Amino acid sequence: MALVILSGALANKPFNGGNAWSRLSWVLGFKRLGFEVFFVEQIGQDACIDSAGQISPFQRSVNLGYFKETMARFGLEQACSLIYRDGEAVHGRSMDRLRALAQEASLLFNFSGHLTLPAIKEKIACKVYYDDDPGFTQFWHADHNPAARLMDHDFYFTIGENIGKPDCTIPTGEVAWRHTRPPITLDDWPVACQNSLVRFTTVASWRGPFGPIQYNNKTYGLKVHEFRKLIQLPQRTGHCFEIALQIHSADQKDLDSLLAHGWHISDPKKEADSPEAFRRFVQGSGAEFSVAQGVYVDTNSGWFSDRTVRYLASGKPALVQDTGFSRNYPVGEGLVGFRDLAEAIEAVERIAKDYRQHCQAARRIAEEHFEARKVIGALTDEIGLKLA
Numbered sequence: 001m002a003l004v005i006l007s008g009a010l011a012n013k014p015f016n017g018g019n020a021w022s023r024l025s026w027v028l029g030f031k032r033l034g035f036e037v038f039f040v041e042q043i044g045q046d047a048c049i050d051s052a053g054q055i056s057p058f059q060r061s062v063n064l065g066y067f068k069e070t071m072a073r074f075g076l077e078q079a080c081s082l083i084y085r086d087g088e089a090v091h092g093r094s095m096d097r098l099r100a101l102a103q104e105a106s107l108l109f110n111f112s113g114h115l116t117l118p119a120i121k122e123k124i125a126c127k128v129y130y131d132d133d134p135g136f137t138q139f140w141h142a143d144h145n146p147a148a149r150l151m152d153h154d155f156y157f158t159i160g161e162n163i164g165k166p167d168c169t170i171p172t173g174e175v176a177w178r179h180t181r182p183p184i185t186l187d188d189w190p191v192a193c194q195n196s197l198v199r200f201t202t203v204a205s206w207r208g209p210f211g212p213i214q215y216n217n218k219t220y221g222l223k224v225h226e227f228r229k230l231i232q233l234p235q236r237t238g239h240c241f242e243i244a245l246q247i248h249s250a251d252q253k254d255l256d257s258l259l260a261h262g263w264h265i266s267d268p269k270k271e272a273d274s275p276e277a278f279r280r281f282v283q284g285s286g287a288e289f290s291v292a293q294g295v296y297v298d299t300n301s302g303w304f305s306d307r308t309v310r311y312l313a314s315g316k317p318a319l320v321q322d323t324g325f326s327r328n329y330p331v332g333e334g335l336v337g338f339r340d341l342a343e344a345i346e347a348v349e350r351i352a353k354d355y356r357q358h359c360q361a362a363r364r365i366a367e368e369h370f371e372a373r374k375v376i377g378a379l380t381d382e383i384g385l386k387l388a
Contacts, residue, residue, distance in 0.1 A: 002387055003036045003104050005124060008111025010039075011067035011082055012047050015269050017278030018203050020070055022132065022182070022306045024275065026109060028074065029183045029372030033380070034387050038093075038101060039080040040115060041067070048084070058084040064091055070275065086117060099123060107385055112137070113149025121152070128383065129153040132182070134160025134303050135170050135220065135295035139213045142171045150175065155383050162302030162324045169299045171215075178382065182306035183375035184313050184366060191315035191363055192283035197355045199240035199264075200289035200319065200348075203272050203281065203307060206247040206254065213295050221294030224254065226321060230291060230341055234262030237348045241289055244268040244281060282310050287317040287351060287358075289344075300324035308335075313366035317351050317358035319344065329369055334361025 006027050013019045023039070031037045048061035058064060064082060068091070071080045081092035093101065102108075102123035108115065109128050115121050129150060131137045137158070141148040150156070157180045162168040164177055206224050213220040234241045242264040247255055258265060272278040282288075288311040296303040302324040311318045312335065322337030331337050336351065336358075338344040351358050380386075 001034065001036045002106040002385065003038065003101065004030045004107045004109060005038045005040055005101065005105045005115075005120075006030070006109045006111070007040045007042075007115035008130075009041065009114055010070065011041055011043055011063040014049075014062050014066040015273035017272045017275045018307050018310075020275045021278060021310065023111060024070075024074060025183050025185060025188075025306065025372060026111075026130075026376070027076065028185045028188065029376045030109070032185060033373055033376055037076075037079060038105075039071070039076060040083065040098065040120070041081070042083045042086075042115065042117065045085055058089050067091065073275065083117065087119075095119070107383075110153065113151075113153070116149065126155075126383065126385070127153040128155045128157060128379075130180075131156065131158035131160070131177075132306070133210075134158045134163055134301045135293070135299050136210055136213060138163065138170045138172065138175075138177075139215045139220075139295075141175070142173055142215065157379065159306075160296075160301040160303050161328045162300055167300050168302065168324065170301055180379050181370055181375050182304065182309050183372035184306075184309050184370050185372045186313055186367065189279070189283075189310055189313035189366075191313075191359075193315060193359065194286055197239070197286040197352050199242050199285060200287050201242045201244070201281065201285040202288055202290040203244040203268055203278065204246070204290065206245060206251055208293060220298050223291055223293050224251070225294050226291035226297065227258075228254070230344060231257060231261045231263075232341060233289070233344055233348070236341070236345050239348055239352065240264065242266060242285075244271040279310070282307075282316065283314045285311070285316055286355075287311070287319060289319045289348075291321045292323050296323040297321060302328055304329070309366060309370045312362040312370070315359045315363045317355070317362050319347050319351060330365060334358050334363075334365050 008023045010023050048056050048058050050056040067082045071077045087095045102120045105124045107126050108124040111130050157178045161179045163170050244266045271281045304325045308318045319336045326337045336347045
């Protein structure tokens with residue numbers, strides 16, 4: 001049985017259930033295809049915090065606790081390692097065992113180039129870079145920003161499905177970008193039916209982890225800039241819109257404006273702090289409404305959110321800002337894209353009018369376009385990876 005090592009930030013982002021699913025769906029998907037899987041994560045001293053958000057020793061950090069709990073919840077406690085400061089401490093398999101596993105592995109699936117330790121990375125036969133921040137990654141690389149971490153991989157896959165096409169303005173440079181999609185293990189996300197549309201929801205960070213991108217005298221904005229364009233939506237439609245929103249106290253004016261325009265704001269640390277809580281929040285919703293990062297929209301990247309895939313799989317219609325994905329997926333029923341406030345208002349009423357039909361279409365889209373065996377099977381076929 002072929003061994004796949006997957007590496008990405010999970011403990012580095014504690015109490016972020018959506019981020020955990022973005023990693024787990026690949027891990028579980030490879031496993032259900034029949035591969036042996038092992039999850040490896042690196043974490044530095046400054047990322048280790050206590051419950052008050054203060055720097056903490058690794059062994060007492062909430063990061064380690066979150067990692068242990070998440071791995072155990074999905075039966076991965078014997079197939080994982082969390083490496084502190086290049087191996088100064090390790091939870092899980094030892095560094096010696098990890099080096100041996102690396103020599104045995106057929107593939108490294110590296111989220112955003114997360115695994116950098118040469119003692120492990122260099123020993124793995126084939127290395128795939130997985131880009132789920134299209135635009136940020138490529139613009140950083142074009143500017144020689146080391147945050148891109150593209151070096152020393154054999155294949156490069158992105159969920160920006162329009163990258164490399166004439167109407168996408170993201171630079172490819174010397175990298176031959178291949179395309180993939182965010183997978184979902186459907187049995188982990190069953191349909192959760194509702195009789196009527198009660199509320200649109202999403203989980204979001206107001207500004208996200210990265211600043212605006214500047215490239216060739218153009219500035220590409222963040223999610224905050226797109227949300228501001230749609231701030232009238234609850235008042236204009238009369239429907240309930242809720243955001244489990246991470247927002248800094250410095251953005252109090254924006255928060256006040258959201259509340260004044262009828263948005264319901266909840267705390268993602270309460271609503272979506274674990275994979276289970278995130279799933280309850282999504283499946284207790286009526287539909288999704290969300291905007292995208294400005295860089296995804298303005299470049300026509302084709303980016304599609306793994307969060308939205310989870311709404312679709314749950315039988316929840318998704319009304320989301322079009323990043324150019326409408327050329328790649330069926331839109332209109334179940335999945336509805338918009339470009340401006342007027343289109344969003346019209347789509348809200350359309351979804352509400354034929355809600356059950358949109359729910360059924362949402363699940364069909366997840367089954368046809370994002371099911372893990374299909375997505376991961378296509379990727380392994382493309383790189384020539386076999387089970388044995």
